[in-house]
Amino acid sequence: MTMPEVVLVEANPALLFKGVNDPGFDGAPIREVDPYGKHLSVFDLGFIRGDGIFEATSVVGGVPLAMKLHIARLGRSARLQDLPELTGEQEWLDVCQAAIDLWGQPEETGTIRLLISRGADPVTTVGQAGHPGTPTIFIFVDTVRTPRPLTLTGTLLTRGYSLELVRTAPERHPWLLIGAKTLSYTANMATYREAVRRGADFGIYTSTDGYVLEGGTSSLVLMKDGKLTTPIPDVGILHGTTQQEVFAYAERRGVPHEYAFVTVEELLDADFVWNMGGSRLSAVERIDDVSFAADTEFAAQAMAFFETERAYIEEYTTGPGIQRWL
Amino acid sequence: MTMPEVVLVEANPALLFKGVNDPGFDGAPIREVDPYGKHLSVFDLGFIRGDGIFEATSVVGGVPLAMKLHIARLGRSARLQDLPELTGEQEWLDVCQAAIDLWGQPEETGTIRLLISRGADPVTTVGQAGHPGTPTIFIFVDTVRTPRPLTLTGTLLTRGYSLELVRTAPERHPWLLIGAKTLSYTANMATYREAVRRGADFGIYTSTDGYVLEGGTSSLVLMKDGKLTTPIPDVGILHGTTQQEVFAYAERRGVPHEYAFVTVEELLDADFVWNMGGSRLSAVERIDDVSFAADTEFAAQAMAFFETERAYIEEYTTGPGIQRWL
Structure with missing residues (x-):
């Protein structure tokens, strides 16, 4: 079986942020989606206003390096941005590991990136009908082809x-x-x-x-x-x-x-x-x-x-x- | 026939920016898409990096107010951002008017918003396979329900x-x-x-x-x-x-x-x-x-x-x- 070069998942905000809804995940932590597909609403505040937070790190031997530090900084960024509070470190680690396991290339060097927006823009008709106030969370793992220069x-x-x-x-x-x-x-x-x-x-x-x-x-x-x-x-x-x-x-x-x-x-x-x-x-x-x-x-x-x-x-x-x- | 409260179109960058490709429009200026659908790649630089430009204005009687001023400022923002140069004012006016005509509510007050990103992130596998360097252009017209306060x-x-x-x-x-x-x-x-x-x-x-x-x-x-x-x-x-x-x-x-x-x-x-x-x-x-x-x-x-x-x-x-x- 050929492994994918890149894996994309959408994560359930109800498991990762306190006090927000589960927009159609039915309790599942993640859903894998086609990375070459379109999965984001134009009315998402991440696109309309660049309104959200992110982290990225290297994946070596199937392990995301310094992941706890990245999750801690995500928590700080969420506070500075008045986003909902993160749930536990373990929930975030589990979701990231699930994405890395789907990628499944322990011999390759990769990057994992977490992209989190404030969700649907409530100022718009589409945003009001969506999930305003519920963060949108995408996580992808990608194969690194160009190593960092010496x-x-x-x-x-x-x-x-x-x-x-x-x-x-x-x-x-x-x-x-x-x-x-x-x-x-x-x-x-x-x-x-x-x-x-x-x-x-x-x-x-x-x-x-x-x-x-x-x-x-x-x-x-x-x-x-x-x-x-x-x-x-x-x-x-x-x-x-x-x-x-x-x-x-x-x-x-x-x-x-x-x-x-x-x-x-x-x-x-x-x-x-x-x-x-x-x-x-x-x-x-x-x-x-x-x-x-x-x-x-x-x-x-x-x-x-x-x-x-x-x-x-x-x-x-x-x-x-x-x-x-x- | 009921008019839609909101209209969303994706516009052809080859008609609106100089020197960029037509990513599947086959020369058409716009394509209307379901505003409640997902039309944006997670790997678009507009989402990953908030990397793009925008404008918004009021639509009254089917006319976008001060649209030429907004297009001129879009041109300035594109230059400051090292984006490709806009083609002509008329091309932009035509595309905006086409979106407003689809909305078709001359008796309503609306807003039109232009959202333009740098396109697919070439640092990612998906972005490399997409259209790196070709801007992504979305335009929507939405009905205003809350007027600006006095x-x-x-x-x-x-x-x-x-x-x-x-x-x-x-x-x-x-x-x-x-x-x-x-x-x-x-x-x-x-x-x-x-x-x-x-x-x-x-x-x-x-x-x-x-x-x-x-x-x-x-x-x-x-x-x-x-x-x-x-x-x-x-x-x-x-x-x-x-x-x-x-x-x-x-x-x-x-x-x-x-x-x-x-x-x-x-x-x-x-x-x-x-x-x-x-x-x-x-x-x-x-x-x-x-x-x-x-x-x-x-x-x-x-x-x-x-x-x-x-x-x-x-x-x-x-x-x-x-x-x-x-």
Whole structure:
């Protein structure tokens, strides 16, 4: 039997979010649908308004890497977005594993992506007749054909906000949704197109007052004098799941590591820089006109660790030092 | 024969954008589809990344109000988003009119909405097999059951950017997409939820240095000592189509009117304030703790003018003073 390259399921919101209805699932956790078919209403707020949240990670050996961290961040994004509260971690893990089992390719590297919208737009006739207030949940598993490059070049792009603003945004300015991973990612994608225009591979957001934030769709970790540093999530960025895995790796290897406010000067003065996401790392060899030694060996060893040391990573990342941003 | 409350069509991108393929339309401009059906791929960038653009306006007497202004702004948004270039205004007008004719309710007030995404996500297996780079275009016409309220209350919400940044964003920081009307509207919707939490109807974005920008999904016009003023689009906001119609009305009536940098103090010191969008106006009777006299008569007369004086509005809004932001 040939395995499918991609699997798509719609998941039952009544099992995954508190206090919402079961729109025709009859209690089933998921239903598999043809990934090449059309399954989404044009009147879904995910399309009309980019109104929803998402997560994505690598699947290696049939295991979704750092999945608990992704589910925890989904919960934070749901809170920041005023979406219903997630039910339990186990329900989400089970549904994701069911999709991966349908994909059934333990020897392939894949990605799993969760796409969750606010549901039918109640401002429209069709939305009113649908399930307004009930999230729409799609999960797909896709085979990765292009591995993440070993090395990348970056370019600095202002995010337009001051550090003071992004630091206090979740509490003082919740409507800006800073730090939420939402479906409204078109500006993040525009950073890639700008990077390409500048001859680089990816964009690095900075604050207007000279602090490093994050990549357009990634996290950054630098090393200086043998110590790893990453921008503290308090600067209004996503708490990178891969960055957390890297710190677990550093902890195990005895490499000093810290969350800190990182200035652009400190980034450009680093010995090594890595860019990461979805449990994949690349060495950064240049940021604008500044070159770095590209440590691809560290990246390869960290990724091997992610795939084999799940228990240790879980123990480390559920510690209080890491959990404070959830 | 009963008329449908809502009509949904998918439009042929090959007729509406330059240099893209006709994905199965066989040259037809539109195909009508069941609005209650599922017509969108989960792998469409409009859903996965909120990556696209939109416009919406009122339909009165079978006519889409200010449609040419909306199409012009769609063209600007496409340029800011690095989407393919629109073909001609007439092609877009024809397709919109075809959808309105299918709806066929000249005695009803409706809305027409154009939703355009970047198309299939080429990073996915399904997207690669689909039509990557070919926009997906849906247009729907829906019956309006709830008219815009006569009066509204607003609340001031920082947009987080300085005036200097938003003024120069389209040229210096194009990746921020400031001034583009994109499908990534989840923060705009969050401003409504914040407004409700504060006991208000809508949010008004301000710059960090105290300038008035726009409503979360609307434009603002104020009157002081008999003169109308609106924030100049140079402050990185959408050039409001309804605001342009209001200025056409003011021109016809001989009411002084100007685009200007407007401070929060000037807004709160106004004699009257109106909030507007989709060719509808409401009088603002309070912004946070500051009350205003609510001139609903001006709003009603302006809306009557929009519906009956199309030729004059077109002549006025195609003048050089208005066109400079396109």
